[in-house]
Amino acid sequence: MNTDIEKIITLENITKLYNTNSHESRGVEDINICAARGEQLLILGPSGSGKTTIITLCAGLIQPTKGTVILFGKNVKDYSRSELQKLRADCIGFIFQTFLLIDSLTVTENIKLVQRFSKKRNQIPPEELLKKFGIYNLRNSFPGNLSQGEKQRAAVARAIANDPALILADEPTASLESNQGFIIIELLKKYAAEENKCVIVVSHDLRISKYADRILKIEDGKIK
Amino acid sequence: MNIYYLRMLKSQPLRLIITISGISLCIVLMLFLLGIYKGVAEGSVEYIKKSNGDIWVIQKSAENILRGTSILNSFQLLTLGEDDNVQSVSPVLLVLSTLKAKGKSSTIFLCGYDLTSKFGGPPAIVEGKPINKKDEIVLDKSFALKNKINVGDKVTIMDETLKVTGLSSGTNAFVIQYGFASIEKVHSLLGYNDVYTCFILTLSKNINPLYARKSLQKVLPGCSFYTHQEFVDNNIKEMKTGILPMLYAIAGISGIVLTAILSLILSINILEKRKDFAVMKILGCPESFLPGLVFSQAVIITLLSSAAALILYFPVTAIIENISPEITVKNDLLTSLLVVLTALIMSLVSSFISVHRLRHIYPIEVF
Numbered sequence: 001m002n003t004d005i006e007k008i009i010t011l012e013n014i015t016k017l018y019n020t021n022s023h024e025s026r027g028v029e030d031i032n033i034c035a036a037r038g039e040q041l042l043i044l045g046p047s048g049s050g051k052t053t054i055i056t057l058c059a060g061l062i063q064p065t066k067g068t069v070i071l072f073g074k075n076v077k078d079y080s081r082s083e084l085q086k087l088r089a090d091c092i093g094f095i096f097q098t099f100l101l102i103d104s105l106t107v108t109e110n111i112k113l114v115q116r117f118s119k120k121r122n123q124i125p126p127e128e129l130l131k132k133f134g135i136y137n138l139r140n141s142f143p144g145n146l147s148q149g150e151k152q153r154a155a156v157a158r159a160i161a162n163d164p165a166l167i168l169a170d171e172p173t174a175s176l177e178s179n180q181g182f183i184i185i186e187l188l189k190k191y192a193a194e195e196n197k198c199v200i201v202v203s204h205d206l207r208i209s210k211y212a213d214r215i216l217k218i219e220d221g222k223i224k
Numbered sequence: 225m226n227i228y229y230l231r232m233l234k235s236q237p238l239r240l241i242i243t244i245s246g247i248s249l250c251i252v253l254m255l256f257l258l259g260i261y262k263g264v265a266e267g268s269v270e271y272i273k274k275s276n277g278d279i280w281v282i283q284k285s286a287e288n289i290l291r292g293t294s295i296l297n298s299f300q301l302l303t304l305g306e307d308d309n310v311q312s313v314s315p316v317l318l319v320l321s322t323l324k325a326k327g328k329s330s331t332i333f334l335c336g337y338d339l340t341s342k343f344g345g346p347p348a349i350v351e352g353k354p355i356n357k358k359d360e361i362v363l364d365k366s367f368a369l370k371n372k373i374n375v376g377d378k379v380t381i382m383d384e385t386l387k388v389t390g391l392s393s394g395t396n397a398f399v400i401q402y403g404f405a406s407i408e409k410v411h412s413l414l415g416y417n418d419v420y421t422c423f424i425l426t427l428s429k430n431i432n433p434l435y436a437r438k439s440l441q442k443v444l445p446g447c448s449f450y451t452h453q454e455f456v457d458n459n460i461k462e463m464k465t466g467i468l469p470m471l472y473a474i475a476g477i478s479g480i481v482l483t484a485i486l487s488l489i490l491s492i493n494i495l496e497k498r499k500d501f502a503v504m505k506i507l508g509c510p511e512s513f514l515p516g517l518v519f520s521q522a523v524i525i526t527l528l529s530s531a532a533a534l535i536l537y538f539p540v541t542a543i544i545e546n547i548s549p550e551i552t553v554k555n556d557l558l559t560s561l562l563v564v565l566t567a568l569i570m571s572l573v574s575s576f577i578s579v580h581r582l583r584h585i586y587p588i589e590v591f
Contacts, residue, residue: 052591055591056588056591059506061506061587061588062588081511082511085505085508085509085510085511086508087508088506088507088508089507089508089509089510090508092508094506094507096503096590096591100499100503100590102228102500102503102504103235103500104228104231104232104234104235104500105227105228105231109227109228113228113504113507114507117504117507117508117509117510117513118508170591
């Protein structure tokens with residue numbers, strides 16, 4: 001894998017079908033997406049439009065039924081299980097809709113956990129990340145004691161803790177008031193631009209469109 | 225920073241306490257059973273070990289006195305006494321008897337022995353004094369405790385009254401305890417004078433026991449002759465085959481219960497933290513990380529349980545011994561370490577049983 005290339009991810013003619021109880025349902029159909037370093041790509045669409053399918057395809061968590069996913073210059077199908085695990089640990093950061101911080105670990109420990117999974121050297125000290133996101137005073141707090149906004153900042157800090165080339169954010173503003181949501185999106189955009197990283201955000205929230213470098217609209221599993 | 229497993233355990237303190245209690249009780253049970261075994265192993269043969277003759281003589285085909293029938297007679301006693309290889313012959317008569325004291329009846333292994341040679345008598349007197357007269361008896365200490373009999377009390381066997389002069393140790397064979405009286409008294413109680421269970425021989429100076437045995441076998445073909453060590457070994461073997469399988473079976477069940485409790489708790493922990501584990505998989509945790517968490521939890525629970533068990537064990541044993549004095553429990557450091565090691569192995573087995581659940585946690589569950 002080549003983490004220095006400009007094109008971080010390419011989805012070529014991707015169709016994903018799910019088989020559940022002998023019933024076949026469509027996740028996405030014949031979609032093409034490309035994302036490069038330095039840009040924040042927003043994939044907008046309503047619930048059930050296939051946004052989560054795209055995020056999981058981008059992370060190599062599922063394989064497409066048809067088409068090719070090129071992640072860091074290599075077809076996802078050619079990665080072994082352990083290579084994909086290493087890729088996620090070293091090169092991809094995740095932000096989830098409901099934050100999904102580990103409740104039994106402190107904010108600092110949540111960040112350290114990701115850094116432990118990554119074998120990268122010279123990782124940013126967790127305290128520095130927390131200062132950057134203005135939650136240093138909460139370093140020893142458990143997620144259960146944080147507000148939604150604080151949780152989201154901690155989640156973003158965790159997502160960039162391994163200095164990833166790609167950040168995948170699944171509905172990052174869904175659990176937040178609009179003001180806090182905008183702050184997060186702005187932070188991600190800044191991160192993409194200043195650190196030359198690729199950020200892919202999937203959301204149904206039209207209000208964050210103005211912060212994206214590029215917008216793709218998805219509906220019924222197809223890019224419009 | 226692999227403290228996640230500690231945090232997982234701490235997040236459910238009540239469950240942790242219940243788990244540790246359950247497992248520590250299993251460990252206490254295993255320690256207790258091994259302690260009983262050791263106590264029985266020593267107690268059952270202590271009497272034989274301390275009756276330090278050169279050769280034991282019992283009826284042909286009999287190998288031990290714990291669970292064997294041996295009937296010898298006066299002719300054999302006289303014949304052995306006349307043999308040049310033999311310096312002295314001490315007869316012993318063992319009979320199961322009902323002893324009555326303070327309105328209560330109990331069974332005792334009554335041992336009649338020769339008061340002159342003292343071979344076959346109580347190995348150690350811990351209270352009072354040995355018997356000197358025909359109407360006296362020495363009882364096993366735990367038997368006396370169980371039946372609330374004190375030195376100086378009168379007891380009845382077959383309508384005859386005997387005075388308790390002392391209490392002995394090393395005479396508790398777990399299921400039965402020894403009592404000691406003169407062989408003449410036991411003969412009179414039994415109503416037969418011409419019957420013995422075994423003879424303890426002291427050989428003449430410089431006579432090799434193996435040589436003497438060969439020679440004596442020719443003289444008395446109806447008897448079996450064993451060197452002291454052979455006879456001790458025979459009785460240990462008998463005790464082991466009689467009691468050990470039962471103890472092993474209970475210890476095995478205890479081990480299975482321990483494994484089941486631990487497997488259940490680990491599985492519940494995994495299911496409860498399913499989302500956390502799925503998130504960790506997405507974040508790229510190495511494949512060994514999550515099983516490592518489960519193993520670590522199992523080991524921590526087992527070590528805490530072992531520590532609790534070792535703390536609990538001594539007071540629990542003291543209470544049991546107080547309630548049932550005939551139960552003699554003996555443990556040593558090696559046995560305790562062995563039990564802890566067994567518990568750790570069981571915890572690893574539990575981990576293996578639980579770990580397969582991790583494979584069914586899929587990262588995409590969190591989306």
